[in-house]
Amino acid sequence: MKSTYRCSSNIALVKYWGKKTGGIQLPANPSISFTLRDLYTETTVSVEGNNTTGKPAFDFFFEGQPKPSFIPKLSDFFDRVEREYSILKAFRLHIHSSNNFPHGTGIASSASGFGALSCCLAALEHQHTGKVLESEQISRTARLGSGSACRSMYEEPAIWGIHPEIEGSNDEFAIPLPYPMHSAFHEMMDAVLIIDAGEKSVSSTVGHGLLKGNPFAAARYGEATLHLTEIIQALKTGNMSDFIRIVEQEALQLHAMMMLSNPYFILMRPATLSVIEAVWAFRRDTGISLMFTLDAGANVHLLFPKAQYQQVKNFIESQLLEYCQNKQYFCSAIGAAPVRIE
Numbered sequence: 465m466k467s468t469y470r471c472s473s474n475i476a477l478v479k480y481w482g483k484k485t486g487g488i489q490l491p492a493n494p495s496i497s498f499t500l501r502d503l504y505t506e507t508t509v510s511v512e513g514n515n516t517t518g519k520p521a522f523d524f525f526f527e528g529q530p531k532p533s534f535i536p537k538l539s540d541f542f543d544r545v546e547r548e549y550s551i552l553k554a555f556r557l558h559i560h561s562s563n564n565f566p567h568g569t570g571i572a573s574s575a576s577g578f579g580a581l582s583c584c585l586a587a588l589e590h591q592h593t594g595k596v597l598e599s600e601q602i603s604r605t606a607r608l609g610s611g612s613a614c615r616s617m618y619e620e621p622a623i624w625g626i627h628p629e630i631e632g633s634n635d636e637f638a639i640p641l642p643y644p645m646h647s648a649f650h651e652m653m654d655a656v657l658i659i660d661a662g663e664k665s666v667s668s669t670v671g672h673g674l675l676k677g678n679p680f681a682a683a684r685y686g687e688a689t690l691h692l693t694e695i696i697q698a699l700k701t702g703n704m705s706d707f708i709r710i711v712e713q714e715a716l717q718l719h720a721m722m723m724l725s726n727p728y729f730i731l732m733r734p735a736t737l738s739v740i741e742a743v744w745a746f747r748r749d750t751g752i753s754l755m756f757t758l759d760a761g762a763n764v765h766l767l768f769p770k771a772q773y774q775q776v777k778n779f780i781e782s783q784l785l786e787y788c789q790n791k792q793y794f795c796s797a798i799g800a801a802p803v804r805i806e
Protein backbone atom coordinates (compact mmCIF):
# COMPACT_ATOMS: atom_id res chain seq x y z
CA MET A 465 0.00 0.00 0.00
CA LYS A 466 1.16 3.46 -0.88
CA SER A 467 -0.29 6.96 -1.01
CA THR A 468 0.97 10.32 -2.27
CA TYR A 469 -0.55 13.74 -1.55
CA ARG A 470 0.24 17.33 -2.30
CA CYS A 471 -0.83 19.83 0.37
CA SER A 472 -0.41 23.60 0.32
CA SER A 473 1.00 25.85 2.96
CA ASN A 474 -1.27 28.56 4.38
CA ILE A 475 -1.00 32.14 5.58
CA ALA A 476 -3.14 33.31 8.48
CA LEU A 477 -5.09 36.56 8.14
CA VAL A 478 -6.23 36.43 11.77
CA LYS A 479 -3.43 34.74 13.68
CA TYR A 480 -3.37 31.70 15.92
CA TRP A 481 -0.96 32.65 18.70
CA GLY A 482 -1.44 30.95 22.05
CA LYS A 483 -2.84 27.55 23.04
CA LYS A 484 -5.53 26.68 25.55
CA THR A 485 -4.46 24.98 28.74
CA GLY A 486 -5.69 21.41 28.75
CA GLY A 487 -6.28 19.41 25.59
CA ILE A 488 -3.70 19.00 22.86
CA GLN A 489 -3.04 21.79 20.39
CA LEU A 490 -6.26 23.69 21.05
CA PRO A 491 -6.08 27.33 19.99
CA ALA A 492 -6.58 30.12 22.53
CA ASN A 493 -8.36 32.18 19.86
CA PRO A 494 -9.99 31.54 16.48
CA SER A 495 -8.02 32.17 13.26
CA ILE A 496 -8.61 32.27 9.50
CA SER A 497 -6.18 31.64 6.65
CA PHE A 498 -5.73 31.42 2.89
CA THR A 499 -4.04 28.33 1.43
CA LEU A 500 -1.09 29.07 -0.85
CA ARG A 501 -1.68 27.04 -3.99
CA ASP A 502 1.85 27.22 -5.37
CA LEU A 503 3.81 26.59 -2.15
CA TYR A 504 3.32 22.98 -1.18
CA THR A 505 4.68 19.75 0.24
CA GLU A 506 4.41 16.40 -1.53
CA THR A 507 4.53 13.34 0.69
CA THR A 508 4.48 9.64 -0.10
CA VAL A 509 3.80 7.11 2.62
CA SER A 510 4.24 3.43 1.91
CA VAL A 511 3.83 0.54 4.31
CA GLU A 512 6.22 -2.34 4.47
CA GLY A 513 6.56 -5.21 6.88
CA ASN A 514 4.55 -5.82 10.02
CA ASN A 515 5.03 -3.54 12.98
CA THR A 516 5.87 -5.76 15.92
CA THR A 517 7.11 -2.98 18.21
CA GLY A 518 3.73 -2.20 19.80
CA LYS A 519 4.11 1.50 18.99
CA PRO A 520 4.19 3.54 15.75
CA ALA A 521 7.31 2.71 13.70
CA PHE A 522 8.48 4.78 10.76
CA ASP A 523 11.40 6.16 8.86
CA PHE A 524 11.43 9.62 7.35
CA PHE A 525 13.25 11.07 4.35
CA PHE A 526 13.17 14.75 3.45
CA GLU A 527 14.19 15.56 -0.11
CA GLY A 528 15.73 12.11 -0.38
CA GLN A 529 17.83 12.32 2.80
CA PRO A 530 17.14 10.89 6.27
CA LYS A 531 16.16 13.78 8.55
CA PRO A 532 16.77 12.88 12.21
CA SER A 533 15.87 16.41 13.40
CA PHE A 534 12.23 15.87 12.31
CA ILE A 535 11.84 12.55 14.16
CA PRO A 536 10.82 13.85 17.65
CA LYS A 537 7.96 16.01 16.28
CA LEU A 538 6.81 13.12 14.05
CA SER A 539 6.98 10.65 16.96
CA ASP A 540 4.80 12.92 19.12
CA PHE A 541 2.36 13.23 16.25
CA PHE A 542 2.10 9.47 15.68
CA ASP A 543 1.65 8.88 19.43
CA ARG A 544 -1.24 11.34 19.42
CA VAL A 545 -3.05 9.82 16.43
CA GLU A 546 -2.17 6.14 17.01
CA ARG A 547 -5.60 5.22 18.40
CA GLU A 548 -7.39 6.42 15.27
CA TYR A 549 -5.19 4.80 12.61
CA SER A 550 -4.99 1.03 12.76
CA ILE A 551 -2.30 1.08 10.05
CA LEU A 552 0.09 2.52 12.64
CA LYS A 553 -0.25 -0.60 14.75
CA ALA A 554 -0.16 -2.96 11.80
CA PHE A 555 2.72 -1.68 9.64
CA ARG A 556 6.01 0.12 9.59
CA LEU A 557 5.72 3.35 7.55
CA HIS A 558 8.20 4.80 5.06
CA ILE A 559 7.69 8.51 4.59
CA HIS A 560 9.23 10.54 1.77
CA SER A 561 8.53 14.26 1.77
CA SER A 562 9.66 17.24 -0.27
CA ASN A 563 8.69 20.88 -0.69
CA ASN A 564 8.45 22.77 -3.97
CA PHE A 565 10.10 25.77 -2.29
CA PRO A 566 13.71 25.68 -1.16
CA HIS A 567 14.28 24.52 2.39
CA GLY A 568 15.83 27.10 4.69
CA THR A 569 13.93 30.08 3.27
CA GLY A 570 11.93 30.56 6.44
CA ILE A 571 8.71 29.58 4.63
CA ALA A 572 6.81 27.51 7.17
CA SER A 573 6.50 23.93 5.95
CA SER A 574 5.03 22.32 9.05
CA ALA A 575 1.48 23.17 7.92
CA SER A 576 1.89 21.72 4.42
CA GLY A 577 4.02 18.85 5.76
CA PHE A 578 1.58 17.65 8.43
CA GLY A 579 -1.30 18.36 6.04
CA ALA A 580 0.14 16.08 3.34
CA LEU A 581 1.11 13.40 5.85
CA SER A 582 -2.39 13.38 7.36
CA CYS A 583 -3.99 12.99 3.92
CA CYS A 584 -1.69 10.00 3.22
CA LEU A 585 -2.57 8.38 6.57
CA ALA A 586 -6.28 8.77 5.87
CA ALA A 587 -5.91 7.26 2.39
CA LEU A 588 -3.91 4.29 3.71
CA GLU A 589 -6.41 3.73 6.52
CA HIS A 590 -9.12 3.67 3.87
CA GLN A 591 -7.21 1.14 1.78
CA HIS A 592 -6.58 -1.00 4.86
CA THR A 593 -10.00 -0.92 6.57
CA GLY A 594 -12.44 0.68 4.12
CA LYS A 595 -13.04 3.50 6.63
CA VAL A 596 -13.62 6.86 4.94
CA LEU A 597 -12.20 9.91 6.72
CA GLU A 598 -13.78 13.25 5.85
CA SER A 599 -11.81 16.49 5.42
CA GLU A 600 -12.75 17.58 8.94
CA GLN A 601 -11.30 14.42 10.45
CA ILE A 602 -8.14 14.78 8.38
CA SER A 603 -7.94 18.41 9.51
CA ARG A 604 -8.17 17.23 13.12
CA THR A 605 -5.33 14.77 12.54
CA ALA A 606 -3.18 17.47 10.94
CA ARG A 607 -3.82 19.77 13.94
CA LEU A 608 -2.23 17.20 16.21
CA GLY A 609 1.00 17.58 14.20
CA SER A 610 1.00 21.37 13.97
CA GLY A 611 -1.93 23.63 14.82
CA SER A 612 -1.86 25.70 11.64
CA ALA A 613 -1.75 22.51 9.49
CA CYS A 614 -5.45 21.90 10.16
CA ARG A 615 -6.25 24.96 8.02
CA SER A 616 -4.54 23.57 4.88
CA MET A 617 -7.45 21.26 3.97
CA TYR A 618 -9.67 23.61 1.99
CA GLU A 619 -9.72 25.67 -1.16
CA GLU A 620 -11.87 28.25 0.65
CA PRO A 621 -10.50 30.34 3.51
CA ALA A 622 -10.23 28.07 6.56
CA ILE A 623 -11.51 28.96 10.03
CA TRP A 624 -10.13 27.17 13.08
CA GLY A 625 -11.19 27.75 16.67
CA ILE A 626 -14.48 28.46 18.42
CA HIS A 627 -16.13 31.72 17.44
CA PRO A 628 -19.51 32.42 19.05
CA GLU A 629 -21.03 33.76 15.83
CA ILE A 630 -19.72 31.17 13.36
CA GLU A 631 -21.77 28.03 13.21
CA GLY A 632 -19.69 24.87 13.13
CA SER A 633 -16.50 26.62 14.25
CA ASN A 634 -14.60 24.58 16.80
CA ASP A 635 -11.19 23.98 18.29
CA GLU A 636 -10.77 20.41 17.06
CA PHE A 637 -10.52 21.05 13.32
CA ALA A 638 -10.81 23.77 10.70
CA ILE A 639 -13.88 24.36 8.57
CA PRO A 640 -14.17 26.13 5.21
CA LEU A 641 -15.63 29.66 5.32
CA PRO A 642 -19.35 28.91 5.57
CA TYR A 643 -20.45 31.95 3.51
CA PRO A 644 -20.01 32.99 -0.12
CA MET A 645 -16.98 35.23 -0.58
CA HIS A 646 -17.29 38.52 -2.51
CA SER A 647 -15.73 38.45 -5.98
CA ALA A 648 -13.14 41.07 -4.89
CA PHE A 649 -11.36 38.25 -3.04
CA HIS A 650 -11.75 35.45 -5.58
CA GLU A 651 -8.36 35.86 -7.17
CA MET A 652 -5.85 37.00 -4.63
CA MET A 653 -2.11 36.36 -4.71
CA ASP A 654 0.64 36.19 -2.12
CA ALA A 655 4.23 37.21 -2.84
CA VAL A 656 6.49 35.91 -0.07
CA LEU A 657 9.60 38.05 0.32
CA ILE A 658 12.48 36.12 1.86
CA ILE A 659 13.97 38.63 4.29
CA ASP A 660 15.88 36.14 6.42
CA ALA A 661 16.31 32.52 5.43
CA GLY A 662 18.05 31.55 8.67
CA GLU A 663 16.74 29.44 11.52
CA LYS A 664 14.34 31.44 13.75
CA SER A 665 15.69 32.36 17.19
CA VAL A 666 12.39 31.32 18.83
CA SER A 667 10.18 28.56 17.40
CA SER A 668 6.41 29.02 17.03
CA THR A 669 5.79 26.32 19.61
CA VAL A 670 7.92 28.16 22.19
CA GLY A 671 6.30 31.48 21.19
CA HIS A 672 2.80 30.08 21.78
CA GLY A 673 3.89 28.93 25.23
CA LEU A 674 5.00 32.43 26.20
CA LEU A 675 1.40 33.65 26.18
CA LYS A 676 0.79 31.64 29.34
CA GLY A 677 0.83 34.12 32.20
CA ASN A 678 1.24 37.04 29.79
CA PRO A 679 -0.90 39.91 31.14
CA PHE A 680 -1.71 41.06 27.59
CA ALA A 681 -2.87 37.64 26.37
CA ALA A 682 -6.56 37.97 27.28
CA ALA A 683 -6.82 41.30 25.45
CA ARG A 684 -5.12 39.78 22.40
CA TYR A 685 -7.54 36.82 22.30
CA GLY A 686 -10.44 39.29 22.42
CA GLU A 687 -8.94 41.28 19.54
CA ALA A 688 -8.52 38.14 17.40
CA THR A 689 -12.17 37.17 17.98
CA LEU A 690 -13.33 40.66 17.02
CA HIS A 691 -11.04 40.72 13.97
CA LEU A 692 -12.49 37.42 12.78
CA THR A 693 -16.03 38.86 12.97
CA GLU A 694 -14.87 41.93 11.05
CA ILE A 695 -12.83 40.13 8.40
CA ILE A 696 -15.69 37.75 7.62
CA GLN A 697 -17.93 40.75 7.11
CA ALA A 698 -15.32 42.27 4.77
CA LEU A 699 -14.97 38.97 2.85
CA LYS A 700 -18.74 38.84 2.40
CA THR A 701 -19.24 42.45 1.34
CA GLY A 702 -16.01 43.04 -0.59
CA ASN A 703 -14.84 45.79 1.79
CA MET A 704 -11.17 45.84 0.80
CA SER A 705 -10.10 48.71 3.03
CA ASP A 706 -11.44 46.98 6.15
CA PHE A 707 -9.77 43.77 4.99
CA ILE A 708 -6.42 45.53 4.63
CA ARG A 709 -6.67 47.18 8.04
CA ILE A 710 -7.47 43.90 9.80
CA VAL A 711 -4.76 41.89 8.01
CA GLU A 712 -2.04 44.44 8.81
CA GLN A 713 -3.24 44.98 12.37
CA GLU A 714 -3.14 41.21 12.95
CA ALA A 715 0.42 40.95 11.66
CA LEU A 716 1.58 43.75 13.94
CA GLN A 717 -0.34 42.44 16.97
CA LEU A 718 1.30 39.02 16.49
CA HIS A 719 4.75 40.59 16.59
CA ALA A 720 3.73 42.96 19.40
CA MET A 721 2.86 39.88 21.49
CA MET A 722 6.41 38.61 20.93
CA MET A 723 7.81 41.88 22.22
CA LEU A 724 5.40 41.73 25.20
CA SER A 725 6.49 38.21 26.17
CA ASN A 726 8.85 37.29 28.97
CA PRO A 727 11.49 36.53 27.79
CA TYR A 728 10.81 39.08 25.02
CA PHE A 729 11.97 38.57 21.47
CA ILE A 730 11.81 40.20 18.05
CA LEU A 731 11.60 38.17 14.84
CA MET A 732 11.24 41.11 12.45
CA ARG A 733 14.46 42.40 10.91
CA PRO A 734 15.24 45.98 9.86
CA ALA A 735 14.43 44.95 6.27
CA THR A 736 10.99 43.75 7.40
CA LEU A 737 10.19 47.30 8.53
CA SER A 738 11.66 48.83 5.36
CA VAL A 739 9.36 46.64 3.26
CA ILE A 740 6.32 47.59 5.38
CA GLU A 741 7.06 51.29 4.93
CA ALA A 742 7.56 50.85 1.18
CA VAL A 743 4.26 48.96 0.93
CA TRP A 744 2.42 51.77 2.73
CA ALA A 745 3.95 54.36 0.41
CA PHE A 746 3.12 52.29 -2.69
CA ARG A 747 -0.50 51.87 -1.57
CA ARG A 748 -0.82 55.60 -0.84
CA ASP A 749 0.70 56.57 -4.20
CA THR A 750 -1.06 54.07 -6.47
CA GLY A 751 -4.31 53.20 -4.67
CA ILE A 752 -3.51 49.52 -5.34
CA SER A 753 -4.80 47.12 -2.67
CA LEU A 754 -1.41 45.75 -1.68
CA MET A 755 -1.05 44.75 1.98
CA PHE A 756 1.45 42.93 4.13
CA THR A 757 1.17 40.17 6.65
CA LEU A 758 3.78 38.30 8.67
CA ASP A 759 4.04 34.85 10.13
CA ALA A 760 6.32 34.00 13.03
CA GLY A 761 9.46 35.15 11.27
CA ALA A 762 11.10 38.03 9.40
CA ASN A 763 9.64 37.24 5.96
CA VAL A 764 6.91 39.46 4.55
CA HIS A 765 3.83 38.13 2.75
CA LEU A 766 2.32 40.63 0.31
CA LEU A 767 -1.32 40.01 -0.54
CA PHE A 768 -2.95 41.64 -3.56
CA PRO A 769 -5.64 41.06 -6.21
CA LYS A 770 -4.32 39.09 -9.19
CA ALA A 771 -5.53 41.86 -11.55
CA GLN A 772 -2.70 44.02 -10.17
CA TYR A 773 -0.05 41.34 -10.63
CA GLN A 774 2.07 43.21 -13.17
CA GLN A 775 2.23 46.48 -11.21
CA VAL A 776 3.01 44.65 -7.97
CA LYS A 777 5.68 42.52 -9.65
CA ASN A 778 7.33 45.65 -11.07
CA PHE A 779 7.21 47.28 -7.62
CA ILE A 780 8.74 44.24 -5.91
CA GLU A 781 11.46 43.81 -8.49
CA SER A 782 12.40 47.47 -8.68
CA GLN A 783 12.07 48.47 -5.01
CA LEU A 784 11.88 45.50 -2.66
CA LEU A 785 14.43 42.96 -3.85
CA GLU A 786 17.23 44.91 -2.16
CA TYR A 787 15.65 43.89 1.18
CA CYS A 788 15.37 40.19 0.25
CA GLN A 789 18.08 37.70 1.09
CA ASN A 790 19.68 36.60 -2.18
CA LYS A 791 16.92 38.63 -3.89
CA GLN A 792 14.53 35.73 -3.33
CA TYR A 793 10.76 35.89 -3.40
CA PHE A 794 8.04 33.40 -4.30
CA CYS A 795 4.62 34.13 -5.73
CA SER A 796 1.57 31.99 -5.14
CA ALA A 797 -2.10 32.03 -6.03
CA ILE A 798 -4.56 31.68 -3.15
CA GLY A 799 -6.82 28.69 -2.66
CA ALA A 800 -6.10 24.96 -3.01
CA ALA A 801 -7.37 21.79 -1.41
CA PRO A 802 -4.99 18.82 -1.01
CA VAL A 803 -4.49 16.82 -4.21
CA ARG A 804 -4.02 13.08 -4.50
CA ILE A 805 -1.11 12.23 -6.79
CA GLU A 806 -1.15 8.88 -8.55
Ligand code: DP6
Nearest residue numbers: 476479480610611612668669759760
Ligand atom coordinates in the same frame (compact mmCIF):
# COMPACT_ATOMS: atom_id res chain seq x y z
C1 DP6 B 1 2.33 32.74 13.61
O1 DP6 B 1 1.02 26.02 13.81
O2 DP6 B 1 3.47 26.56 13.61
O3 DP6 B 1 2.02 31.15 11.88
O4 DP6 B 1 0.80 24.42 16.65
O5 DP6 B 1 2.98 24.72 17.81
O6 DP6 B 1 2.91 23.69 15.51
P1 DP6 B 1 2.28 24.67 16.49
O7 DP6 B 1 2.46 26.13 15.87
P2 DP6 B 1 2.23 26.66 14.41
O8 DP6 B 1 1.93 28.20 14.72
C2 DP6 B 1 1.64 29.08 13.68
C3 DP6 B 1 1.65 30.47 14.17
C4 DP6 B 1 1.52 31.54 13.13
C5 DP6 B 1 0.08 32.03 13.00
C6 DP6 B 1 -0.88 31.15 12.26
O9 DP6 B 1 -0.49 30.40 11.34
O10 DP6 B 1 -2.08 31.28 12.56
